[in-house]
Amino acid sequence: MSHSFFSAVTKTLRRELQRMKSRPLYFICTVGVMSFCFLFFLTLFSPGQPTAMPIAIVDHDQTPSTRSFIRNLSATQQVKVVMQLNNQAEARKEMQKGNIYAFVEVKHGFTADAIANRRPTIVFYVNDTYLIAGSLLYKDISYMSALASASMQQKVLRAKGVNESQIMGIIQPIISDTHLIGNPWANYGVYLITLLLPGVLQLMVLLMTIFPIGVELKEKTSREWLRTANKSMAAALIGKLLPYTVIFILLGIISNILLYGFMHYPTQAGIGGMFLATIIYILAYQAIGILIIGTLPVLRDSVAMAALYGLFAFTFAGFTFPIEQMPYPVQIFSEIFPIRHYFRIYVNQALHGTSISYSYAYYLIMLAFTLLPALVFYRLKKAAIYMNYPTK
Amino acid sequence: MRLVLQSEIKKLQVNCKETFHIFLNELKVVSRDRGVVVIFILAVLAYPLLYNVVYKQETLSKLPVAVVDNALCHESTEFVRHLNATPELNVYGTYPTLSEAREAFALRQVHGIIYIPSDFARNVNTGQKATLSVYCDMSSFLYYRTVLQGTNHVVLDLGKNIQLKRLSEQGIAGEAAQIIAEPVPYNDVVLFNETGGYSSFLVPAVLILILYQTLFFGITILAGTAREENRFHVLVNTSEHKGKILRVVLGKSAAYFMIYLAWSIYVLKVIPVLFQLPHIGNSIDLIGLIIPFLIASIFFSMTISVFLPNRETGMLIFGIFSLILLFLGGVSWPLSNMPGFWRAFGWIFPSTHGIQGYIKINSLGADIQTISSEYHSLWIQTVIYLFLCVWAYHWQIKKSSAKARLRQMASRKKELTIDKTAPLTNSKKDHTPEA
Numbered sequence: 001m002s003h004s005f006f007s008a009v010t011k012t013l014r015r016e017l018q019r020m021k022s023r024p025l026y027f028i029c030t031v032g033v034m035s036f037c038f039l040f041f042l043t044l045f046s047p048g049q050p051t052a053m054p055i056a057i058v059d060h061d062q063t064p065s066t067r068s069f070i071r072n073l074s075a076t077q078q079v080k081v082v083m084q085l086n087n088q089a090e091a092r093k094e095m096q097k098g099n100i101y102a103f104v105e106v107k108h109g110f111t112a113d114a115i116a117n118r119r120p121t122i123v124f125y126v127n128d129t130y131l132i133a134g135s136l137l138y139k140d141i142s143y144m145s146a147l148a149s150a151s152m153q154q155k156v157l158r159a160k161g162v163n164e165s166q167i168m169g170i171i172q173p174i175i176s177d178t179h180l181i182g183n184p185w186a187n188y189g190v191y192l193i194t195l196l197l198p199g200v201l202q203l204m205v206l207l208m209t210i211f212p213i214g215v216e217l218k219e220k221t222s223r224e225w226l227r228t229a230n231k232s233m234a235a236a237l238i239g240k241l242l243p244y245t246v247i248f249i250l251l252g253i254i255s256n257i258l259l260y261g262f263m264h265y266p267t268q269a270g271i272g273g274m275f276l277a278t279i280i281y282i283l284a285y286q287a288i289g290i291l292i293i294g295t296l297p298v299l300r301d302s303v304a305m306a307a308l309y310g311l312f313a314f315t316f317a318g319f320t321f322p323i324e325q326m327p328y329p330v331q332i333f334s335e336i337f338p339i340r341h342y343f344r345i346y347v348n349q350a351l352h353g354t355s356i357s358y359s360y361a362y363y364l365i366m367l368a369f370t371l372l373p374a375l376v377f378y379r380l381k382k383a384a385i386y387m388n389y390p391t392k
Numbered sequence: 393m394r395l396v397l398q399s400e401i402k403k404l405q406v407n408c409k410e411t412f413h414i415f416l417n418e419l420k421v422v423s424r425d426r427g428v429v430v431i432f433i434l435a436v437l438a439y440p441l442l443y444n445v446v447y448k449q450e451t452l453s454k455l456p457v458a459v460v461d462n463a464l465c466h467e468s469t470e471f472v473r474h475l476n477a478t479p480e481l482n483v484y485g486t487y488p489t490l491s492e493a494r495e496a497f498a499l500r501q502v503h504g505i506i507y508i509p510s511d512f513a514r515n516v517n518t519g520q521k522a523t524l525s526v527y528c529d530m531s532s533f534l535y536y537r538t539v540l541q542g543t544n545h546v547v548l549d550l551g552k553n554i555q556l557k558r559l560s561e562q563g564i565a566g567e568a569a570q571i572i573a574e575p576v577p578y579n580d581v582v583l584f585n586e587t588g589g590y591s592s593f594l595v596p597a598v599l600i601l602i603l604y605q606t607l608f609f610g611i612t613i614l615a616g617t618a619r620e621e622n623r624f625h626v627l628v629n630t631s632e633h634k635g636k637i638l639r640v641v642l643g644k645s646a647a648y649f650m651i652y653l654a655w656s657i658y659v660l661k662v663i664p665v666l667f668q669l670p671h672i673g674n675s676i677d678l679i680g681l682i683i684p685f686l687i688a689s690i691f692f693s694m695t696i697s698v699f700l701p702n703r704e705t706g707m708l709i710f711g712i713f714s715l716i717l718l719f720l721g722g723v724s725w726p727l728s729n730m731p732g733f734w735r736a737f738g739w740i741f742p743s744t745h746g747i748q749g750y751i752k753i754n755s756l757g758a759d760i761q762t763i764s765s766e767y768h769s770l771w772i773q774t775v776i777y778l779f780l781c782v783w784a785y786h787w788q789i790k791k792s793s794a795k796a797r798l799r800q801m802a803s804r805k806k807e808l809t810i811d812k813t814a815p816l817t818n819s820k821k822d823h824t825p826e827a
Contacts (some may be wrong), residue, residue: 023612029708037712043731044719096758097765098748101726117571122578128585129670129755131593133726135537138580145578152575169519170562170572174471176526178540181497183530188725191533200712207708214704269589300427300613303704307609307711308435314715315446321590322503322532325449347500347531351642354458354498375405 008107008230012239016212020243029208030244034251037200038258041193048187052080053133055141056091056100059084060108066166069122069148073104091125101133102126102141114152122148132188182266182351190265193318194350195343197255202285202339203310205248209289210306212240213380214299222384233381237373241286248286252278258348268353273335277345277363284338284369294376297383298390311391313339342364407639414643414645418684421614424583427703431610436655439602444667450589456484457504458493465513468551471524471550475506479544504539505530519558534590584756585670592670596755597723597747599659603686604743605714607652608693612706615697637785641778645690652690656682664754677760681749684770686743691777698784721747745769 020026057070074081082100085091091103104124107113113120124141128134150171157167183190216222229236256274260267267274293302293308316323316334323334334340341362349361383389422428459475461468476483484502487493493505505527515522526543529535552573559569585592639806660678664671700706720726720738727748735749738744752758760767 025705025708031605033709033712039714040719040734044734045725046429046731047729050726052653052729053726054728092583093762094753096756096762097750098727101728116578117575119571119575119577122576123581124578125581125583127749127756128582128588130589130595130723130726131585131590132724133728134585135588138582139540142578142580142621145576147572149576149578153572156572156575160464160562160564166519166558166562168521169515170555170558172521172551173558174522174524174551176524176543176547176651179525179527180530180536181527186530186536188533190530196715200715207711211704211708299613300703303707304430307707308511308741310711311714315443319532320534320594321447322452322534326446327448330446343531344500348498351531352498358498 004230005232005235008228008232008235009239009242012225012229012236015225016240016243017234017247025211026208029204029211030247030251031032032198033204034255037197038255041196042189042258042263044098045189048185048189049078050133050136050188051077053078053102053137054080054082054100055137056083056085056094056103057081058088058091058103058105061106061110063111065111065114066106069106069144070104072147073144074382076140076144078136079144082365093123095127101130102137106356111193117156121375151260167178182268182353187265189263190351191319193263194259194265194346195317195339196314197259198252198281198315198342199314199339201248201252201255202281202313203307205244205282205285206289206306206310207243207303208244208248210293210302211299213237213290213293214243214297214302217297217383217387217389218299220387220391222387226381226384233377233384236384237290241290245282245286248277248282252282265350266353267350269349269356273349273356273359277342277359277366279348280366281338281342284366287370287372288338290373290380291376294373294380294383297353297380309337313337316340317343319343338369399568410636411639411643411646414640415646417718418614418644418647419650422610422651422666425614427615428610428613431606431613432651435606436602436659439603439606440595440599440659440663443598444591444663444669447591448667450587450591452534453479454482455535455538455542456502456711457481457506457539458496458502458541459483460488460490460493460507461486462510463508463512463516465516467516467522467550467554468508468512471508471546472506473548474546474550475542478542478545480538480545497527497529503535504542504543510738514562519561547746591667592755593723595669596664596751597718597721599608599663600685600746600750601714601718601721601743603652603656603659604689604717604746607648607686607689608696608710609707611690611693612697612700612710613703615694616700616703616705619701620703637782637789641691641694641781641785643695645687648690649686652686654684656686660750660754670755672755674757674759677753677758678750681746681753681763681767681770682761684767684774685742685746685749688770688773689746691774691781692742695781695784698771698781698788702772717743718747720744723747723751739769740772742773789807 055073057073058072059066070081072080083094085094085103089104091100091105094100102125104122106122107120110120110122122145124145126134126141128137128138153171154167157170158164162170180186217226225240226233226236229239253275256271256278259265260271260274275345288309289306292305293299296302296305314320316330316337317339318334322338323331326334344362345359348354348362349356421556422432428807457475459472465509472483472486475481481504485496487496490505490507493502493507496502497505505525507525509524509525512522512524524547526539528539555573556565556569559565559572564572582588660682661671661675663669697706697712700709720734721744722730722738722740730738745766749763749770752763752766
């Protein structure tokens, strides 16, 4: 019995490999798409943080001290003063064109006012429509403005004869020193690519589970498929999907090595936990793929369904907008995405470096997804035999 | 002369009539294909609603943080009280040690830890600089931003109070103290997306992509189906439309354009108003952008669709492009920092200019002159993709008629020769779709 099962799997496997060779689509949708995404995401955010973002200066004062302020501003890592403009309207226009993300306006008489202690104001305008650029520039410009204040305070207090050791206590009574856990560089790639690549992977796993099965139904070859597997649906599924399991696990491992090895992204608790997560993750998505094509044994409907579900994974993983701040029903809904649990494992294992015992539950939940095909096992078998669903 | 003119006019009339006929026919085809109806109607209707519900909350509020207060002085209790009062943060619990707070952090009950060391009290009382530590959860950019924003406000506020107290100890008070405390006050103005909202930043780009990707998938499905149903796996019935490719392309695209022009008003104008996303753009300018955006997108999709042999191929290969195009659109990672190669790659897709143009008009209130670079790019693309599309249809027809000839020859051979294997494998190869 077990021997014949094994030979059925091998026969189906051989048939599937033959089919995979017949069309370039199989290669494109596995190795092709994943390689493109490796290249795309790993080079897109290559410096980690956007540096030298363009801003403008509207300097109505034009004195040595305002120019020195502008120079200091330009010296910060994330700011690059690309243009000097004459008025606010011009600056606003440049912002609308997308040429600058922020501008600083220095009023006329700024230097004179500062010398005369009339508290001149620096005004800066930030465009938060580009949220990342806006936030980072806001941080840098406000820091530089505070610094400009500090150097003036220092001068005045010295002139008043305040004890040097007390001056710092007056200028900055409280300071906070910030620890960015797991990502001390606030590297944008660490926020995003660590989940974007698994996100791409799950979509391709879903599609390439549904397509190889669905195309048999569509082209009415499903009986032949089942016959090759000695009429055992289990053998038919295992033999058919095994090549994809192997390919995607390899691609998943490569993705981990690229992220945590090549790019040196943090893996506080070692890369092993991520390997394990990736393997279970791929099996879970293959199972969901079977569930979808089993429920809707029409290729085109299943593919559309998978694309819908797969693209929502990027929203429901929780690495962009935190899930717990979404409406409650949405929070519950997010649990049906294995990527949600993968994200939790990633945070624990890679980012925070907690003991693996904190993540057992999430590994188990992902593993539980692999039981889903049982729900549609007979339905799919019947569809394969009777071929009674629309093919168009 | 007049006769020539008359015959020309008549020719034009016939052409227009035929184009109109193709247009009507394509509308019929669209309405009869369940899969296309789902994408062209249901997806465009539902997606914008779904995304807006999910991202309803624009900013993080009352994010839970842990506090470890080892100083236990007046200032530190004050600090914790103020922290709890910020709109950003909520003190989830106070813990006696840092390691206990880290436990809560590991369990993801809190997304930040504020640690006030014991020397904080001494430093505050002796007029020194007092340091406290903030630990941020970096699993999302928004956690980091919110924790820092919340604590920075309190640090600055309380710092100012202590500053004034210390200055008065030095005998400096009133106006003079104010001047020293803040010699160069700075005023920050957030010009657009004033609340720093997440959906105001992301959803406008997503709206453009919803239009773009549904158009693309719908068109590739229609083309794939046409090829599957056709005897020779071709897009256009050769005998019927030979030499009339431009009419076919224009007639079909007019059908898609009509459907999507209506949708654009719903997706790009009604949805932002309904969900209080930015919508400060002028409607005339917006329509000025939408027209070339839709036409360029349609011609682009039709060009690509020629090379996709089956219904599902487009979605299988380009499904992930929904994500790639979002990044190429330059909302998240700033365009100014995108490597030149990817910027050039992004230029190819009408969605890139559509996203930038839409955000500039809708969110920043730009007019059509201000976005002339996007506007012109879209019209240039329209021309290029129209040419490419017509060329691709030509190529496809030429290839398929060559195939048909080959098949005829093969079948004739089959009748003549006894050896059936050679022509049979040949014709089988023809049937296999190639991509």
